[in-house]
Amino acid sequence: MNTARRTLGPTIAAHGVMILYTLIALFPVFVIVTNSFKSRRAIFRDPLGLPTSETFSLVGYETVLKQGDFFLYFQNSMIVTVVSLALILIFGAMAAFALAEYRFPGNALMGLYLALGIMIPIRIGTVAILEMMVSTGLVNTLTALILVYTAQGLPLAVFILSAFMKGVSDDLKNAGRIDGLSEYKIFFRLVLPLVRPAMATVAVFNMIPIWNDLWFPLILAPAEEVKTLTLGSQVFIGQFVTDWNAVLSALSMAILPVMVLYVVFSRQLIRGITSGAVK
Template identity: 70%
Template sequence: MNRARSSPLKSALMHLALGAYTLICLAPVALVIMNSVKSRNAIFGAPLMPPTPKTFDLVGYVTVIGQGDFLYYFLNSLIVTLGSIVFVLLFGAMAAFALSEYRFRGNTLMGLYMALGIMIPIRLGTIAILNIMVATRLVNTHLALILVYTAQGLPLAIFILSEFMRQVSNDLKNAARIDGLSEYAIFFKLVLPLIRPAIATVAVFTMIPIWNDLWFPLILAPGEATKTVTLGAQVFIGQYVTNWNAVLAALSLAILPILVLYLLFSRQLIRGLTAGAVK
């Protein structure tokens, strides 16, 4: 009885905590967007104040839109981010299904080996990665970034998805096998639909670091044809003079796709985060 009564309370507290966390995270975003439509003097004179008719100025957006290549930077970021998410979810889900469904010698060691990437940053291997990309002639290509980001996101994807896949009923999967479904059909038609909250969680946690990354685009794809939006925003930052109106406008435009995707996945994300916390 007590346990049944405490579950709604725990769920309410969890949703309240997530709401407060979301507000805290959105505060800097709101500050950037607010200052992007203010004059330079207002940005430094009253950065925490909203724009007024006297301080309202869209010169930053005019500068960014006038920079013709900036739209291509957005396209490059979309290609790299969406391509990486697709590969991370596909390969991560397949590996997680194999580890959670099939028992074989070395299963636990294989899972630990795949999870090492969570503890060891991929940036430690930057020089080796650059040498590999140079040898395979993939420098200044979208594929180079997609491959690196896929390798970066797989450990966390496998770790999260394997835990959720272990919760899928074995009786349900065995019944599907008796009905003649293949392992691929069970994976795509039965298991994946049941773990959609986990997939949304992995997609969000994979998407944000890729979209905001500056390190690998600067090293592997600094060319104009493959430059991402985060790297493209650096054109407004000089050694002695920085166009802060343009920088804030560029960052505001870069934030919008992430907010849209976050809102699309938010419901599934909350379900995924609270699935194991409330019993």
């Protein structure tokens, strides 16, 4: 009985802490969503209050759907985010597998070179990137954003995935080779399923910065037909007047896909972060 209590107590406490942290993290989201359903006066008068019959208003959502092409912006953001994440995961996993599995001259130097991308922000090279995109004719295309975000996410992906792939059993891979599996089949059939938590971790860590980024869409793809959701929402923010109803409504709709993807990857994300922390 005492042993069960000693085991159950820390578990309940850990769940309580996780719930508390979740509520704290979701509080700003709650404030944004509730205020998006209130009139402008109510937003400033009682920002933490819930909408009532007197303060309830959908004017923000009406403005977002009428002014600009919200669904086009949403589509552009989804294409850029999903394609960038797919490229980051597949190329990052391949590079990590090569670094973790094969020993060759310059292995450590190559790993260090890729890790430097984590410490050096890609925005430092904005001018050079813009000149490169202009020379290749990729300005005002979603391809430019996808290439930049893929390059931005690869260093972190390789750094995380290589550490996990080093922990994959050599006996399992050698057994696959004995059975006649090629290196590609070993990678896709044996290794990738075992590092799914790490893949989910990389996906979440890269998804949010890509979805919320304003810098590169503003520099590389400011044209109306290729605007992302974050850039398209800036139309409601003026130098002297800001339509807060529309801004909060746009942010509320922009939060939804990120929340859905986070819920999808959350279990694998937690496993990826805590893997090896508890024995």
